[in-house]
Amino acid sequence: MKNKITGRVYVLGDDIDTDQIIPAVHLVYSLDDPNERKKYGEFALSGVPPAQAGLPAGNIPFIKKDQAVSQFSIIIAAKNFGCGSSREHAPAALQIAGVKAVIAPSYARIFYRNAVDGGFLIPAESQESLTGYFDTGDIVELDLANKKVHNRRSGQTFAIKDLGQVAGIIEAGGIFAYARKTGMLQEAADV
Amino acid sequence: MPMTITEKILAAHAGRKQVTPGENIWIDTDVLMTHDVCGPPTIAIFKQQFGEKARVFDAQKVVIIPDHYIFTADQHARRNIDILRAFADEQNLPHYYDVGGERYKGVCHVALAEEGWTRPGEVLFGTDSHTCTAGAFGQFATGIGNTDAAFILGTGKLWVKVPETMRFIIDGKIPPYIMAKDIILQIIGDIGVDGASYRTMEFFGSAIEAMTMEERMTLCNMVIEAGSKNGIVAADKKTETFILARTNAPYTIYRNDIDARFHSRRTYKAEELLPMVAKPHSPDNKASARELQGEKVTRAYIGSCTGGKLSDFVAAAEILHGQQVAIDTFIVPATTEVDRNLRATKINGRNLVQIFEDAGVQIGKPSCAACLGGPADTFGRTHDDEICISTTNRNFPGRMGSKNSQVYLASPYTVAASALTGKITDPREFLV
Ligand code: SF4
Numbered sequence: 001m002k003n004k005i006t007g008r009v010y011v012l013g014d015d016i017d018t019d020q021i022i023p024a025v026h027l028v029y030s031l032d033d034p035n036e037r038k039k040y041g042e043f044a045l046s047g048v049p050p051a052q053a054g055l056p057a058g059n060i061p062f063i064k065k066d067q068a069v070s071q072f073s074i075i076i077a078a079k080n081f082g083c084g085s086s087r088e089h090a091p092a093a094l095q096i097a098g099v100k101a102v103i104a105p106s107y108a109r110i111f112y113r114n115a116v117d118g119g120f121l122i123p124a125e126s127q128e129s130l131t132g133y134f135d136t137g138d139i140v141e142l143d144l145a146n147k148k149v150h151n152r153r154s155g156q157t158f159a160i161k162d163l164g165q166v167a168g169i170i171e172a173g174g175i176f177a178y179a180r181k182t183g184m185l186q187e188a189a190d191v
Numbered sequence: 192m193p194m195t196i197t198e199k200i201l202a203a204h205a206g207r208k209q210v211t212p213g214e215n216i217w218i219d220t221d222v223l224m225t226h227d228v229c230g231p232p233t234i235a236i237f238k239q240q241f242g243e244k245a246r247v248f249d250a251q252k253v254v255i256i257p258d259h260y261i262f263t264a265d266q267h268a269r270r271n272i273d274i275l276r277a278f279a280d281e282q283n284l285p286h287y288y289d290v291g292g293e294r295y296k297g298v299c300h301v302a303l304a305e306e307g308w309t310r311p312g313e314v315l316f317g318t319d320s321h322t323c324t325a326g327a328f329g330q331f332a333t334g335i336g337n338t339d340a341a342f343i344l345g346t347g348k349l350w351v352k353v354p355e356t357m358r359f360i361i362d363g364k365i366p367p368y369i370m371a372k373d374i375i376l377q378i379i380g381d382i383g384v385d386g387a388s389y390r391t392m393e394f395f396g397s398a399i400e401a402m403t404m405e406e407r408m409t410l411c412n413m414v415i416e417a418g419s420k421n422g423i424v425a426a427d428k429k430t431e432t433f434i435l436a437r438t439n440a441p442y443t444i445y446r447n448d449i450d451a452r453f454h455s456r457r458t459y460k461a462e463e464l465l466p467m468v469a470k471p472h473s474p475d476n477k478a479s480a481r482e483l484q485g486e487k488v489t490r491a492y493i494g495s496c497t498g499g500k501l502s503d504f505v506a507a508a509e510i511l512h513g514q515q516v517a518i519d520t521f522i523v524p525a526t527t528e529v530d531r532n533l534r535a536t537k538i539n540g541r542n543l544v545q546i547f548e549d550a551g552v553q554i555g556k557p558s559c560a561a562c563l564g565g566p567a568d569t570f571g572r573t574h575d576d577e578i579c580i581s582t583t584n585r586n587f588p589g590r591m592g593s594k595n596s597q598v599y600l601a602s603p604y605t606v607a608a609s610a611l612t613g614k615i616t617d618p619r620e621f622l623v
Pocket of ligand 1: 319558563584
């Protein structure tokens with residue numbers, strides 16, 4: 001796990017559900033075929049209604065046309081990020097699009113688990129919703145070791161919560177790495 | 192220390208006497224379910240992590256039910272079914288419900304119950320968020336992602352955080368125009384789409400005891416719409432009768448200890464409940480059908496794991512019988528068993544299929560169909576700015592296909608009544 005992540009932020013509102021993160025029609029693509037996999041980047045966050053895409057202004061596409069990687073590597077959202085379906089394609093799509101971390105005051109449980117156990121991205125929890133303090137495009141420094149997030153434009157710094165009991169899994173990079181590290185799983189013979 | 196039903200199931204599966212909400216524990220899996228959308232990526236992770244020659248932890252405990260993208264020409268969707276079939280073959284999985292033959296079932300959560308996989312006291316993990324439906328049977332059932340499912344495929348185990356239990360007490364006699372869907376929409380509207388995050392929602396009270404198993408399934412199906420980890424209804428005689436008719440596998444009935452600790456309690460009087468609707472674009476955006484009376488809708492949809500069971504169609508038929516729908520109306524039985532029962536169930540000498548056809552309704556083949564949009568050729572999918580009133584469980588932007596469409600969620604009674612008028616309609620208008 002990288003302790004410091006710096007990048008351009010994309011700001012979203014409350015209850016961003018998994019159909020907005022990756023609309024169901026795209027779930028037919030293979031996640032392990034290198035070419036098809038790119039589709040998930042291309043369509044990441046394509047279900048967000050335009051007015052709510054990239055706050056506060058809105059109408060800012062997360063991905064530029066015909067690209068698979070976004071210029072935004074950090075997402076700041078309001079409450080209950082990732083609600084809805086259990087599709088792991090959601091955190092995977094964000095990872096494929098280049099997202100390293102999401103910062104939100106709360107997550108839907110399955111999205112949070114998937115992000116952690118699959119090692120897709122870091123779901124950092126802020127103390128309160130930070131959406132009002134960041135504009136889409138601001139450069140943000142997320143400092144996990146010191147539990148804070150800094151907005152270079154405004155100079156403001158905000159606290160984030162301790163990762164708690166899942167810190168071990170996040171540090172290992174996912175549930176498989178964690179289980180191997182702790183001796184729960186032996187190395188598979190022919191991997 | 193006293194425990195709740197959920198705590199007891201988790202403790203038993205962790206080999207412990209006691210668990211406490213908030214702690215992370217590793218538990219054993221009784222049933223792992225996957226389907227055509229999440230099965231293929233789960234299988235890919237399983238092979239990557241455990242090796243090409245790896246065997247699943249227990250072929251008897253893996254249940255694969257393709258249901259999402261079945262009746263489509265989409266090549267990628269069809270490839271997913273091929274991957275499932277090949278895996279079931281390679282691993283000798285006896286519980287694969289293949290597409291295109293006698294074994295085909297349809298929507299996994301309804302099929303799991305029909306096939307006896309929803310046993311009290313057991314642990315069911317599924318790669319689908321509505322796996323929580325099976326809580327209706329006193330089972331610990333919850334949705335997980337592909338990586339977690341792959342981990343279980345190899346080891347039979349998964350870590351869970353023990354949830355606190357929120358208690359919802361519904362007492363009294365449920366009025367004839369109220370369905371479980373109205374109750375759960377009321378509750379989600381009251382506590383919000385994250386009102387039960389990380390927790391268990393337990394349903395209890397005389398109204399719950401009087402409910403059919405199918406209605407209890409509707410309640411538990413939508414706990415995920417409040418963010419809940421699982422829903423639970425204590426198993427009783429009805430549960431046992433249902434289960435014993437479908438499996439002879441053993442099960443265990445757990446009850447809350449008298450002084451079990453709950454996160455909170457909320458009480459509803461059944462007599463005071465109203466036909467409810469969730470407005471676009473969130474399941475907690477509640478209003479009563481009466482408040483919205485007269486708002487225009489352009490199509491109606493009755494189907495899915497929450498609103499596509501036999502009792503849902505019986506309710507719809509009570510209203511549609513001898514009438515004509517005013518708007519495009521789509522019906523999708525959840526499973527092949529429901530489909531057969533539509534033909535076997537009669538009202539005034541006409542079977543349900545005849546009643547629906549007489550009313551001008553279109554009937555699709557058993558599957559998830561337009562509940563989650565799906566490929567462009569999916570039956571009942573929205574393509575433009577349709578305003579759909581639906582018995583499904585989610586109305587997020589774009590959920591039924593088009594980003595420009597809007598979805599209202601309601602009970603089969605309310606959806607059928609609205610289909611007749613083309614406007615949101617309180618079903619009491621048609622139920623005498
Ligand atoms: S019917 Fe709808 S909610 Fe139920 S499993 Fe299928 S897609 Fe999901």
